[in-house]
Amino acid sequence: MAKLVVLKPYEYKYIVQTFREEHNHEMKTQDKVHLLRSHRKVTESTKVYNAHLSKVNIPVHQQVSLLEVLAGGLENIGFLRKDMYNYQRDMREEVTGHDAELLKELFLLEQEKNESFYFKMEVDSEGRMGNVFWADGRSRRAYGFFGDVVVFDTTFNTNRYGMVFAPLLGVNNHRQTILFACAFLTSETTESFVWLFEQFKKAMPCGAPKMIITDQDAAMAKAIAASLPTTFHRYCIWHIMNKFTEKPGIRKSFSELCNCIWDMDSKEEFDAKWDEVITKKWSERPSVA
Template sequence: MLDDTGTQLYTPQVVEQKKPNVKHEFQTIEEAFQFYNAYARECGFSARMSTSKIKKGTNELIRKQFVCFKEGETNEHYQKKEKHTVQRSGERNRGLVRVGCKAKMTVVKSQTGPNWIVSQFVEEDNHALATPSKIHLLRSHRVVSAAKRGLSQQLSKANIPMCQQIRVLEIEAGGPQNIGCVEKDIRNYGQREEKNPTFYFKYELDEESRLVRCFWADPFARRSYHFFGDVLVFDTTYNTNKYDMIFAPLVGVNHHGQTVIFGCALLSGEKTESFIWLFNQLLDAMPRDAPQVIITDQDPAMTKAIAQVLPSTCHRYCIWHILNKFAEKINTMVYQDNYHWFKNIICNSETIEEFETSWAELLKNSNLGDNTWLRQMYEIYNK
C-alpha cells in the first residue's frame, strides 16, 4: 500500500491477509470490530463504530457498521469555530477530522444462528494513511497493556518522572512506535492508582541515610510470577535518574508471548552484594520457588550472585547481548563478511555436533581462530 507520494507503507501481502471478506462470520460485534480494527492498523487508519439498525418490535440489533475515523464530513460551522479558537489561543490546528472517507465494513445478524456476517466491505480511502511509526498515535490503536500499566505504576511509586517512564517503555518495546500508546494514556492510568496492602517493597539505606537499593512488586506482578515465573529475564541496561541508579526490571513471557513484569529494582551499582540482596528479595516476595531458568547479560557480578542465591536455576546469557558484541570484538571487514554466518550457526544449529563442526569450519575460513573473545565465548559454551 502506498501513501500519496508513492512511498510504500505496508506490505500488500500482509494487508491482503487481514482484509475482511463478504460472508466472513464472527461470534460477537466486539470480535467483528477487533478484526476490522486490526485490518485498519495494517492499512494505516483508525476505525470506529458507526450506524446501527434495530429490528422493529423487539429492539434487537441486526446490523452494525464500522468505518474509518475520517468517514463523514466536518460541519462548516465547526470548522470556522475551530479556526477562530486556534487563532485566539495559538494552539496547533489539528486539520479536518472528517473528510468523507468511504472505507467501511458492515455486519448483519445471521438469521440461522447467533453469529454476525460481513454483508459489505469497502476498502476505498481518500486521505493520507499513517506510516507504521505513527500508527500508535491513532485513537483506535492506542492501547495501554496490563504489563505497561503495571510497570508505570511501579515506576511512579519509585518517584520516576513520567518522561523517563516513557523512555523505559520505548527501550523495552524497541522504539516509540511499538509502545502502543502515548504519554497522555500512561498519565491517565497513573491517576487511577490506589494503595494496595499486598504491594511488596523493600529498600536499604547507607550510613548517611541515602537510598542504595530498593525492590518492589505489585499484586499483578506477583500473580504473573506464580503462573509464568519458570523463566526470568534480568537486565540492568537502564540508568533512569539523576542519581545514576540502575533500573533493573525482572520480566518474563506469558502464554500469549507478551512481556510480563515480575518486579523492579533500583540499584546504586552493579555489585555482587546488590544482586544478592535483589535475588533474595525476589524469593521473599514471590508465591513460588526460584525460576527454573534465568537469562542475563554477561555481567560477572550478576553471575556470582546467581550462583550463590539461585544455585538450582539454569543460568544462560542473552543471545541479543552476545550478537551485539561481534561488531566491537571482531575486525570490521571480517565482521561484515562473516557475521551472518556466525548468527546462523548460533541461532539455527539443531545439534551439538552440527554447531561444533560449523563453528570450527567458520573460524578456520575466517582466520579468527586466535580471536581471544571468541575463544572465551566457546569456553563458556563448553562449561
C-alpha cells in the same frame, strides 16, 4: 503621575484631599490584559490538568497549546506559558528532599489497596534512600505461571539520581513481555545484586527461577552463583552477537555465524556447522613468516 491622597480627620469620616487621574502610561487594551501579571493565575483545575498530562510525558508547551485550542485563544487561558513552567519549577522544589518519603508513602498506599503488593527500601546511616525493590500482585501471579525463565538487565540509569534501573522480565504464552519486578540500585556491585535476588525470592511465590538470562557482567554472575545456586545462568544472545561484531575480521563471517546460531534445528547440526565456520575462519588467517 497618578495620585490619590485620603485623609481621616474623624473616626467615621474620610476626605479625598488629592486625586490625579492622569497616568504615565497608556491603559492596556482588552486583547493585552492577559499579559499583565496581576491578571495571570494558574487555576487549580489547570494544575490537575498539568499533573495528568505530565504522567504521560506530554511536555508543557504542548499542554499550553491544547489549552489554547480548548479556550479559543491564548488570551482566554488566564496565564502564559512561562507561568506553567514556573509552577512546575515550584512543585519540583517542594519535592526536593522529600521524594524518598513520597515514594514510600506511595508504596504504603498501594499496599493498603492490595496486600499482595511487596516492596523493600534500604536506608543508609544518614537516612538517605538506598536500594529499592517492588512487585505488585499481578506480577507475582504472572511469575507463578511464566517464571521459569527470567531476563535481568541493568542497562538503564535514572537521569536525576544516577540510580540503576533493574527490571526482571519474562515472556507469557502469547510471547508478550511481562514484568515480574523492578528495582532501583545505588550501584552495580555483587552486594547490590545479591540483595535484589534475595528480595525477588521473598516476593515471588515459587522462589528462584529455573533459568536467568543476563549480560556478561562479572558482578552479576557472582551474585547469581551466591543467591541463585540452583538456577541455570545463561548469557543473552544479543550481547553475545554484539561482542562478535567488535572482533577484528569477524564481519566477513558474521552472516555464517548467524546462520549457524539461528537456522540449525539440532545440536548435531549446530556442532557440525560451528566447526565448519571456525575451521574456515582459521584457515583464512594470514600466515606469519
